[in-house]
Amino acid sequence: MRRVTSPSDSALFRAWPELRGRVPWVPLGCFPTRVERVSGLAPPDVELWVKHDDESGVIYGGNKVRKLEFLLAEAQARGARKIATLGAMGSHHVLATALYGRQLGFDVEAVVFPQPMTEHVREQLRADLAAGARLRATRGYLGVPAAMWRARRGEATAWIAAGGSSPTGTLGYVSGGLELGEQIARGELERPDIVYVALGSNGTAAGLLVSLWSEPAIELVAVRVTDRVVSGERQVRTLAAGTERLLRRALEADALPRSGRPPTLRVVHDQFGGAYGRPTPAGEAAVAAARSAGLELEPTYTGKCMAALLADARAGRLAGKRVLFIHTLSSVDLRPLIAAAPDPSSLPPSLRRHLG
Ligand SMILES: Cc1ncc(COP(=O)(O)O)c(C=O)c1O
Numbered sequence: 001m002r003r004v005t006s007p008s009d010s011a012l013f014r015a016w017p018e019l020r021g022r023v024p025w026v027p028l029g030c031f032p033t034r035v036e037r038v039s040g041l042a043p044p045d046v047e048l049w050v051k052h053d054d055e056s057g058v059i060y061g062g063n064k065v066r067k068l069e070f071l072l073a074e075a076q077a078r079g080a081r082k083i084a085t086l087g088a089m090g091s092h093h094v095l096a097t098a099l100y101g102r103q104l105g106f107d108v109e110a111v112v113f114p115q116p117m118t119e120h121v122r123e124q125l126r127a128d129l130a131a132g133a134r135l136r137a138t139r140g141y142l143g144v145p146a147a148m149w150r151a152r153r154g155e156a157t158a159w160i161a162a163g164g165s166s167p168t169g170t171l172g173y174v175s176g177g178l179e180l181g182e183q184i185a186r187g188e189l190e191r192p193d194i195v196y197v198a199l200g201s202n203g204t205a206a207g208l209l210v211s212l213w214s215e216p217a218i219e220l221v222a223v224r225v226t227d228r229v230v231s232g233e234r235q236v237r238t239l240a241a242g243t244e245r246l247l248r249r250a251l252e253a254d255a256l257p258r259s260g261r262p263p264t265l266r267v268v269h270d271q272f273g274g275a276y277g278r279p280t281p282a283g284e285a286a287v288a289a290a291r292s293a294g295l296e297l298e299p300t301y302t303g304k305c306m307a308a309l310l311a312d313a314r315a316g317r318l319a320g321k322r323v324l325f326i327h328t329l330s331s332v333d334l335r336p337l338i339a340a341a342p343d344p345s346s347l348p349p350s351l352r353r354h355l356g
Pocket of ligand 1: 062063091092093163165198199200201202203204205301302328329330
């Protein structure tokens with residue numbers, strides 16, 4: 001059941017009040033997202049919990065909402081009128097940016113490149129258009145730089161990195177990790193031993209790496225779903241370091257006030273399946289298993305992440321452990337929005353052929 005509240009404060013400012021007013025932020029989502037014990041999915045010797053970031057917003061949820069609270073606020077502070085960004089055709093980031101960007105009055109333009117077409121990907125595209133985004137579809141990666149150049153033109157345009165994973169966007173998951181720390185302190189769940197998250201453009205894992213300090217350390221498992229050039233341990237650590245620099249500057253401090261130990265980071269590579277967005281048998285099986293436990297996942301990110309968790313459980317690696325799955329896919333029903341999508345015949349051929 002969805003339990004969203006009204007847009008609410010960010011844990012970042014509760015932890016470090018000096019940042020209020022120094023770091024641009026606009027409330028978009030509904031936080032804290034609840035944590036829930038889930039049974040019947042992992043073996044009984046695993047204590048499985050889910051953090052419901054799928055319920056992070058009223059018009060759209062998932063992991064992009066936390067990032068956009070910082071990214072769109074920064075664009076507002078710079079006086080931008082248009083947002084330009086980049087993603088695959090089924091990008092949740094592009095859709096979240098379209099919906100929340102338009103809500104704040106920005107024009108939104110996105111460069112989108114092909115990925116394996118599934119019904120979920122088509123729905124994302126239709127929803128992007130219904131949300132009022134202007135899409136520049138390329139035929140492949142090679143067309144991306146020129147399309148990006150065109151989309152970024154114009155003085156009042158703010159560029160948002162793919163997946164929202166700049167240091168500014170990553171603040172969203174610094175806040176997410178701090179929020180989880182508050183929930184542990186309040187006794188809503190006990191400290192998890194292991195946290196699983198899908199690894200795409202690195203921002204979610206990097207934010208958690210910065211904030212999820214604890215004693216003893218939590219193991220952060222990031223399940224890679226994009227090519228090695230895009231994501232991996234080096235990229236997560238580099239982005240985390242850039243985000244820490246941003247925070248230290250804003251706090252005018254040499255070190256971040258944190259206690260405990262940073263998470264250990266383990267990147268899982270064997271669920272990737274050879275191509276971004278290519279469904280895998282293990283991912284599809286995990287989507288089906290999660291559905292019978294009441295969790296709606298998809299094959300590109302959350303299915304592969306759950307597949308890694310279930311494979312570790314089967315291998316006995318999670319016996320006796322408390323394990324937290326970060327549910328990063330929006331659970332908002334997009335059907336009413338998609339019903340308002342433009343007729344495919346009115347679209348340029350570069351988009352029409354994907355929607356046909
Ligand atoms: C549903 C979902 N889960 C996880 C991720 C991965 O997050 P990140 O890009 O911050 O690594 C994404 C990113 O696009 C996503 O859409």
